[in-house]
Amino acid sequence: MTPAESPAHRSTARAIDALRGYWSGRSAVLFWPSFTGTARVLTGQLAACGATVAGVVTATAPAADAPAVPHIFSCAQQGLDVPRNGFYRWLENPPPELGAWLDRVDPQRSWTVLGDNFLAAGELLGRPVHGWRRPQWSAWEDKTRIEALWHLAGIPSPRHVVTRVDDPAVAGHVRELDRGSGVVLAIDSTRAHYGNATGLRWVRDPHALAEALRWAGERARTVRIAEFVEGTPCSILGTVLADGVAVFDPLEIVTLRERHGARLTFCGSSTRWRPDPAAVDQMRHYVRLAGSWLAANAGFRGMFSVDGLLGEDGFTATELNPRQASGLGLREAWPGFPGYLFQRGVQEALPGVADLPWQDVETAFRDAIRRHPSHSVSVPAPQASLPPGEHSAHLITGDLARTVRFRLDDRRARLTDVDPLPGDGSLGPTAAALARLLGRPELAAPCDRFHPGGTP
Structure with missing residues (x-):
């Protein structure tokens, strides 16, 4: 069949x-x-x-x-x-x-x-x-408020403190939460929406805290200070329908970091990632809890996503997007399905749309996306000497040589193909290696392992 x-x-x-x-x-x-x-x-x-x-x-x-x-x-x-x-x-x-x-x-x-x-x-x-x-839905996108939902729904999150930006105890909180990799500052959404890591600052050095707080104070009143958790950044999307919550497979959020600095660079997402099945079950369980809580307590309908990190100790949630988020890969997997209008129809409780059986939507979307995985990943290429257009390179990631094809345009390189794919399908290390080749030698993926001398 x-x-x-x-x-x-x-x-x-x-x-x-x-x-x-x-x-x-x-x-x-x-x-x-x-x-x-x-x-x-x-x-x-x-x-x-x-x-x-x-x-x-x-x-x-x-x-x-x-x-x-x-x-x-x-x-x-x-x-x-x-x-x-x-x-x-x-x-x-x-x-x-x-x-x-x-x-x-x-x-x-x-x-x-x-x-x-x-x-x-x-x-x-x-x-x-x-x-x-709806405002009662969008309120949960605030990175300083979402910790209450994680607690009430039983979803793990990093150790954290939520406080005012000008709290004199901030430095003490940072010292307490830092386990060696620094802390992450996330600002509230009172003045604007911040997506794709624009509302975050990774503070690895206590001397950088003052500048991070100055940045936060110009944009927000409150800040969440959380321990930096090592792991693969990821997102799991779901849809709240009339009779339950459909939850799809986790996707990789390709975010690169500086090896010695503290800047995070968002590069896109990929549905090619295949983490351990037990971890997938765990993440999907937590997302179903989040969707069920939103439905019961905020009357939520439609698509949402839970973002977080999959590390050695399992999944920890960091933020929630109570809206249609990018990266699901449905348009590539099922081109004839009007996903944007479907989302709006669910939000408006449209008959024949919002009342579809959640199990059918979950199965249909997961099957289609797994059969037709896709990615949208591009890396900065500020010093590339190549002309615009299609190119290929041979890179070593995970001790294996890979052929990487990419399109260079406007100081960015869009990843088009990787052969062979890593065993778990993760594109982060390959994206980092390509960025280093094209002029950003300081960039690494969360799971990168460098050879002596820093040569990828």
């Missing part, structure tokens, strides 16, 4: 019919901080479900590769100073000219609003927002 013939796949595929039934004949207006070619995924899913993208409201000027739409309101082109990261705050009190423009192009107010994962309003300028971010 092929995956497409399995009962779980057929059951989950019925969501496509339900989404077509909802979207067919509708017009949508996208509220998007930056309108680029990445929006083609959403516009393509809407078109496949019979809908039309009639308009876009964006902070920036549309990129050259952005999809064509009939009507665009660009803040930049209108002479309005709206930064990308301040777009949704600006929409909390939209200017009259935006409302006038929207009523001119949609006089019947019949268009449905779609935003990205951070649009936190159920209605905008007299039009419904489909799949909006």
Whole structure:
């Protein structure tokens, strides 16, 4: 039996019919901080479900590769100073000219609003927002608050202290929590959202603490100070449906570190990782606990992820994303499944979508992604002497020679293929070796082992 013939796949595929039934004949207006070619995924899913993208409201000027739409309101082109990261705050009190423009192009107010994962309003300028971010859900993305959920749900996390940035006892907390590898400072989300390690600082040297606290104080009021845990950074995604929580397989978050410094460099993610099956079961169990807690205590619906580290002592959770997070790999594994619209349909309790059996969704997604693993990994290449385009290199990682193919563009190298893959499928060591080859000799992966003299 092929995956497409399995009962779980057929059951989950019925969501496509339900989404077509909802979207067919509708017009949508996208509220998007930056309108680029990445929006083609959403516009393509809407078109496949019979809908039309009639308009876009964006902070920036549309990129050259952005999809064509009939009507665009660009803040930049209108002479309005709206930064990308301040777009949704600006929409909390939209200017009259935006409302006038929207009523001119949609006089019947019949268009449905779609935003990205951070649009936190159920209605905008007299039009419904489909799949909006509820505040009681988004509150748990705060890295200083999430420890309460881990405790209540029974999920392990690193030893930590949550305190004010200006607490005079901070230095003492750091000394107590540091077991030799330093501590990690994570700031709250009161002023902005911080993703992809932008809200973290790894403090390995007590002398660097003052600078880290200065950085934190400019952005937040409270900070979580946690021991630095050695392990593979990873993420496990799940979906809260009407009858339970579907949990998928862990993916590797490829994050490189400086061998002697304290900077963390996010490089992407991979579904090729195959950790020990017992560890997979443990991680998925914890994620199911988190999803069940969110459903019972916050009325949560839809996709979420738990990020953490898999080390020698098991899994420890570090943060939760109560929204659709990147890296699942479903688009590559099941191209015809409208994952973005599926997520929004679950959030809005759409019949035929939110009420799918959780076991079927879990099985269908896991089977598809395991059969078609993928990755999106790129490393900095500031001193590469090669011209832009496709290249290959022979690298040694884990005492084995590997052929690495990559595409060089704009001072970054995008990993396209590794042959052979490591036994556990981890791409972190290969990404680090490629970065060292291309001008970042100080970068390493969490599980790197260097030969004498520091030669990879």
